Amino acid sequence: MDLQTEVVIIGGGATGTGIARDLALRGIPSLLVEKGDFTSGASGRNQGLLHSGGRYAVNDPDAARECITENRILRRIAPHCIEPTDGLFVSLPEDGPEYRADFIRACGAAGIDTLPLSPREALSMEPRLNPRIIGAVQVPDGAIDPFTLVVENARDAESRGARMLIHTEVTDLIRDGLRIAGVRVRDRITAEAFAIAATWVINATGAWANHILRMAGLQIGLALSKGSMLITNTRLSERVLNRCHPPSSGDIIVPNDTVSILGTTSLRAEDPEHYEVTPEEVTFLVDELSRMIPDLKGERFTRAYAGVRPLLQLEETGDDRSISRGFALIDHGSCSGPAGLVTITGGKLMTYRLMAEKTVDFICERMGLHVPCSTHVQRLPGAGQGHTLKDRLLRLRRQTPSAKGEILCDCELVPREAVDAILREGKVRELQDILHRTRLAKGTCQGGFCVYRLLGLLNERHKADHRGGSNLILKAFLEERWKGIRPVLWGTSLKEEELIESIYKGLFNLTPAEPGRPGGGEA
Amino acid sequence: MKRFDLIVIGTGLAGLTAARTAIGMGAKVLIVGRGMGALTLFGNTVDLLGEIPPETEMAEGITHWIAAHPEHPYARTGWEGIESAVAAFRELFPPPYPFAAPGRGNSLLPTGAGTMRPTWLTPITMAAGAAMTPAETLIVGFRGFKDFQGDTVSLHLKCRGVILPLPRYGLEGLTAPALARLMDETSFRERLGESIRQQMAGERFIGLPAILGLRDPAAVLKTLETITGARVFEIPMLPPSIPGTRIFHRFREELIAKGATFRMGHPVSGAIIKDGRCEGINIDNPPLVAEYRADRFILATGRFMGGGLWAEMDRIIEPVFDIPVFQPGERGNWFGERFFDPEAHPIHRAGVVTDADLRPVDAAGRVVLANVRAAGSILAHHQAIEEKSREGIDIATGFLAAKRALAS
Numbered sequence: 001m002d003l004q005t006e007v008v009i010i011g012g013g014a015t016g017t018g019i020a021r022d023l024a025l026r027g028i029p030s031l032l033v034e035k036g037d038f039t040s041g042a043s044g045r046n047q048g049l050l051h052s053g054g055r056y057a058v059n060d061p062d063a064a065r066e067c068i069t070e071n072r073i074l075r076r077i078a079p080h081c082i083e084p085t086d087g088l089f090v091s092l093p094e095d096g097p098e099y100r101a102d103f104i105r106a107c108g109a110a111g112i113d114t115l116p117l118s119p120r121e122a123l124s125m126e127p128r129l130n131p132r133i134i135g136a137v138q139v140p141d142g143a144i145d146p147f148t149l150v151v152e153n154a155r156d157a158e159s160r161g162a163r164m165l166i167h168t169e170v171t172d173l174i175r176d177g178l179r180i181a182g183v184r185v186r187d188r189i190t191a192e193a194f195a196i197a198a199t200w201v202i203n204a205t206g207a208w209a210n211h212i213l214r215m216a217g218l219q220i221g222l223a224l225s226k227g228s229m230l231i232t233n234t235r236l237s238e239r240v241l242n243r244c245h246p247p248s249s250g251d252i253i254v255p256n257d258t259v260s261i262l263g264t265t266s267l268r269a270e271d272p273e274h275y276e277v278t279p280e281e282v283t284f285l286v287d288e289l290s291r292m293i294p295d296l297k298g299e300r301f302t303r304a305y306a307g308v309r310p311l312l313q314l315e316e317t318g319d320d321r322s323i324s325r326g327f328a329l330i331d332h333g334s335c336s337g338p339a340g341l342v343t344i345t346g347g348k349l350m351t352y353r354l355m356a357e358k359t360v361d362f363i364c365e366r367m368g369l370h371v372p373c374s375t376h377v378q379r380l381p382g383a384g385q386g387h388t389l390k391d392r393l394l395r396l397r398r399q400t401p402s403a404k405g406e407i408l409c410d411c412e413l414v415p416r417e418a419v420d421a422i423l424r425e426g427k428v429r430e431l432q433d434i435l436h437r438t439r440l441a442k443g444t445c446q447g448g449f450c451v452y453r454l455l456g457l458l459n460e461r462h463k464a465d466h467r468g469g470s471n472l473i474l475k476a477f478l479e480e481r482w483k484g485i486r487p488v489l490w491g492t493s494l495k496e497e498e499l500i501e502s503i504y505k506g507l508f509n510l511t512p513a514e515p516g517r518p519g520g521g522e523a
Numbered sequence: 524m525k526r527f528d529l530i531v532i533g534t535g536l537a538g539l540t541a542a543r544t545a546i547g548m549g550a551k552v553l554i555v556g557r558g559m560g561a562l563t564l565f566g567n568t569v570d571l572l573g574e575i576p577p578e579t580e581m582a583e584g585i586t587h588w589i590a591a592h593p594e595h596p597y598a599r600t601g602w603e604g605i606e607s608a609v610a611a612f613r614e615l616f617p618p619p620y621p622f623a624a625p626g627r628g629n630s631l632l633p634t635g636a637g638t639m640r641p642t643w644l645t646p647i648t649m650a651a652g653a654a655m656t657p658a659e660t661l662i663v664g665f666r667g668f669k670d671f672q673g674d675t676v677s678l679h680l681k682c683r684g685v686i687l688p689l690p691r692y693g694l695e696g697l698t699a700p701a702l703a704r705l706m707d708e709t710s711f712r713e714r715l716g717e718s719i720r721q722q723m724a725g726e727r728f729i730g731l732p733a734i735l736g737l738r739d740p741a742a743v744l745k746t747l748e749t750i751t752g753a754r755v756f757e758i759p760m761l762p763p764s765i766p767g768t769r770i771f772h773r774f775r776e777e778l779i780a781k782g783a784t785f786r787m788g789h790p791v792s793g794a795i796i797k798d799g800r801c802e803g804i805n806i807d808n809p810p811l812v813a814e815y816r817a818d819r820f821i822l823a824t825g826r827f828m829g830g831g832l833w834a835e836m837d838r839i840i841e842p843v844f845d846i847p848v849f850q851p852g853e854r855g856n857w858f859g860e861r862f863f864d865p866e867a868h869p870i871h872r873a874g875v876v877t878d879a880d881l882r883p884v885d886a887a888g889r890v891v892l893a894n895v896r897a898a899g900s901i902l903a904h905h906q907a908i909e910e911k912s913r914e915g916i917d918i919a920t921g922f923l924a925a926k927r928a929l930a931s
Binding site: 278279280283286297406407408449452453455456457459460469470471474475478479481482486489490491494495497498499501502503504505506507508509510511512 | 561564565567573634635636637638639640641664667669670672673674675678679686759761762826827828830833834835836853854855857858860861862863864865868870907908909911913
């Protein structure tokens, strides 16, 4: 099965799907390949922060202006992915009034609206804040749901003719003299290998950019920076809380629906595939953020996770936070590489649309097309839908008017029908794909109960891979879940973990993969 | 102020066993608990030690095993202690709902994941599970009852399976306790038995989720076996556990009948300590704090789930008496890198270390409180989840703690 298209996009994150949508809106055929599922990389592993740009205002005014522009665009095109919470930049005594004054000035220069608040005002708005604060500034920060954003970009692109292949990995670039003429790929589930011929290949793989470029003997200066985050079981604040000081580690709390996400750290990573959240990072985040919310230590943490930021490293500096968060569009043909290959990397979730726009502008220019970008005005397909808890509950009631509404996930109220609808669409290929597309396993028990139920449903539908049975999938899920849970096991989350271990290792007698344990395990 | 011979803290299987043992010895007993304990979540069968192979005789297997595990709670009770405690447990469950060991060693019973699991005593409602063969067994799940996935069970056991709609109700979203109460109704279980019979293709065994009634499970079993002509067995499933709830109710009924004082739903908020002894405890009952005094105390508050142990970010504590806890190292080492590590996670070894008399001791081996004993899963140096020894440890140490407490 060899395929042919105009543009191949490698990478199913925000940038890649954003490019696919932009190309589709301008009538250019494309095919996107992603080796995992959508949002498998940094797009699914960030803090979910809709930046106002305030964070960059003092040190990087260009980035700040980019952020506030995209912030306004995203509110318009993807309102259903955004909770317009606003954000506070909170000054503790050690942060001092000087930085606060600089901050307000710099925001003004970048076009970011600010509202200075007295400590009393800030505390009445966010009662869990440290009562020792000396002031706060309100800015138009918000919370963004990157999963929905990316899946909607992909869905919209597909409805306009783009093609998407997930679980499909690029194994090589096809050379045709001095040009790159397409990619060779392999389906990671069926192991089928095939070629995709294209005029243009866009490398939108973020932290994996050099993995692709190595296939053409190329390399760019890219530093990988691991950022770790913690999720609390409850929502700590109504608004995004930032420390009003030069951007640093452990200084942001982002509300996300019914929970909060605490971040981040910034540590050099070697490999975008293999990294973990260390106990030291967890202790650091809890200690550091306790300065803003003093009773944080008593909170229940449900999960830790990390993402790898691709930071452009055009010259060597010491601190990763001082490397520009800006992006680069590299046409390898114009810098002694093969023609037809473009890399777009660096940047951040906030600028994904702008990155896509610049990339497609470039392609159009080379193709001699004069079609303007419209992604800043064309709303995403689900834009009319709310996505707050209230909206979800209302939809649930509409979807399940009768008593047929069996709930698979009690934490996040995911009905059986929601999963059935995804199965009917026929695009999911493994368990994690279903989990990405619903809120299953994202609640307090982190899938401890509902994944057993989901696999029962898949067995009933004969969708589970029967080689070795669904318990192999269950065990693989529990291992994946473990990576996020293990770093936060103390207090209440440890109680829950004893419950989960008692179910799967005790009651169900699931054992490590090694066979031959006496009396144990799989029948 | 009320005074007792013995106060048992904890209403799980260890605490219930201790209280019943003490009542049997004529003591005036108070048993207090925050909730119903892990028994009502996971209690199904009585496990002693799952790693003893089914072909090995249990007494012999455990005796050898204890010799190799001198720090394990079983080393305090010995096989004799386990045997007499389990015999006392069985006396509490006469026919028609007895607990028995299907074999001389462990038996393998099917689970809600379609795996086989070793155990020692099974209630009569689970006994046929040890005898079933895949070709002769029908697994029955219920539409809308999500905590038992019948297709997962039948697929892994390689049996035939059916998912039946439940009679009478639009029952999607039904919980195990609600379903068990419905099974207590004769007309309901007769109709269910009839709809199972219509699905049968000559099977001799029928496996159902463990919901065969709360009040009279033996009668439910009999109805279903009469109608279907097959041997019916319950399969353990996601918590809560109906068989465990039956055990809890039986103990409570017995304790109350014999004059024990039962206080549930309120946490112990403090202990009155004087000269190395506990004189009394405070029970939080807002807006009041009640004080209860006794000569002896048994701490059977379980592990993390039950609240017997609590993990701070840097260490593990025992909240009631602040008894020293055997620590599993730094937080980064509490758990292995994989969920299914071949070894149990180091944290499972944490717990209260005792002398031979089950009195908690500090790191130097000195008794901490002369009249306090610890029993059940709060004890250190066992791996109840991996070992499949939860009920055995609870019953054997609860029994021993009460005997030793009243002998002092």
